[in-house]
Amino acid sequence: MMMAPQRASSAGAERPAGAHGPRAAVAAVEVRDAAVRLGGQTIWRELRLTVARGEFVALLGANGAGKSTLLKALLGLLPVASGQIRVLGRAAGEANRAIGYLPQRRTFDPSTRLRGVDIVQLGLDGDRWGLPLPLRWGRLGERTRSDREQVWRAVEMVGAGPYARRPIGELSGGEQQRLLIAQALVRRPGLLLLDEPLDSLDLPNQAAVAALVAKICRERDVAVLLVAHDVNPLLPYLDRVAYLAAGRAVEGTVQEVINSATLSALYGVPIEVLRASDGRLVVVGQPEAPAHHHDRHLLADGAGDRHAD
């Protein structure tokens, strides 16, 4: 099992929610020989993946390789056909309260009349039934106050303070993405699952959000599994990568995985990895897997009655 490098633990108040029990022994994510089938098609099989506590791992691969599918399997939203998935020491789907999940590509309608801070607040109490009583004293008032502090801590953590009170629909893509990361972060999760958070951001914003996720990973001691198309903005921060292709995966450090030999073996066709003078990696010759179109439609009811379009 991969162990996380020792990190300086932040102030004691910031214990991750999932960090009870013998934490060093239990990985944040442990996938053993798992397979997922969707609509009669095997997306991947014999998949192995380990993310240790506090580790920052990127999940790479072409379109349709099943990266988002893996995140949904980790959340228990899709069943595994074989093998086993453990998340924070529990079965997939049972640890969701301790997971911060950022779904793929969400933008808000420009007319959405809620503030950024309200969107973050929903990450904290959006699954509580009933209404909070607007009390300012007593036990309930205490809860309202501590909720508000927790929301603003998450907002400050992502640096969204200056615009968190503006309507979410009026914010730029980068600003919305930071607030959505704050939403995933607000319950102090032990694991963050981020599905393409850099997608459709411009280059400076990609670099800034990558640095932000790395900072959260270090300061909050939270494990991060981040789905990305392009590994380059993440290179300075990653502990390890997992590369998903042709229904299988390899994991290891960036050097171990993203090289011509490993990727050629994974894809079964010759792949060339070039390194630019500034350290950026370019992967040449990877075949695009057939797109499944499952990724975005299957979330609402898990089982999914809509097969491949």
Next chain:
Amino acid sequence: MRTEPTGPTIGWDVVRDVSQVLEYHFMVNALLAGGVVAVMAGLVGWMMVLRRETFAGHTLAMMAFPGASGAALLGVPAAWGYFAFCGAGALAIGRFAGAERRSWSERSANTGAVQALALAMGFLFVSLYGGVLGDLESVLFGNLLGVSDTQLLGLTGVAAAAVVALAALARPLLFASVDSDAAAARGLPVQALSISFLALLGLAVAATSQITGVMLVFALLVAPAASAQALTARPLPSLGITVALGLLVVWLGLGISYYSVYPAGFFITVISFAVYLLARLFAMALARRSRERAPAASRPGPRRGVIS
């Protein structure tokens, strides 16, 4: 100014004007029923506008037509028809059209199909009934000035139930409305919430359209909520403004109609529209001022395409 024997007249003495209105039991009942409707329709409508389900709300309001004509055909009270058709319509839209995974245009097209079918059924019921459907005008425009004490009591009961149910669902519904993927990952039953809200909307529409008519309930569902959301993005003040505007619109409309020969529904709808127009203009002016004040650096960048 003198009081003429032919009817009430309005003067500059506001206290006298108001007490004159309150002299009649039917006016007191109208004001109370209008107030109850304004609160319920405002709150349910606020969620409807936020969920962009205005068209679903309109379709549910149209269910009153097959509801009333079907009830007349079967010889049962009209209220049964209202509730049956609004409930069935909510389920049909929820199952057939409202699925969260469908695209926006697909959903609205399906909702439109449900509406067309309902109106066709209403048409069939009317022709099967043969006679003249005497209630048709009150189906459309309501009879706010003829609310009985029993009706008022029933309306208040339904409104209280609807508001309590909405409060119970409030946060998960809000979460599922603005961010359904994240809500589903948190284990919230997004689809069930969507259908529950449509059922709630159907209940609110059925209860109110009996008294205020189809046209009016829709004005009260949309205009106050849309005005409030144009004015502020903060949820609680927005809800407060919605209720306040709803009450203002209904009571002002009823008050004016008392001194006029034209029906209350007309004034209420016109005032709703005027309020909405003013709110939009105000929001535009506000946005322009904040744009001029904001330094270029903190301006919102180019927006990405909207995916619903």
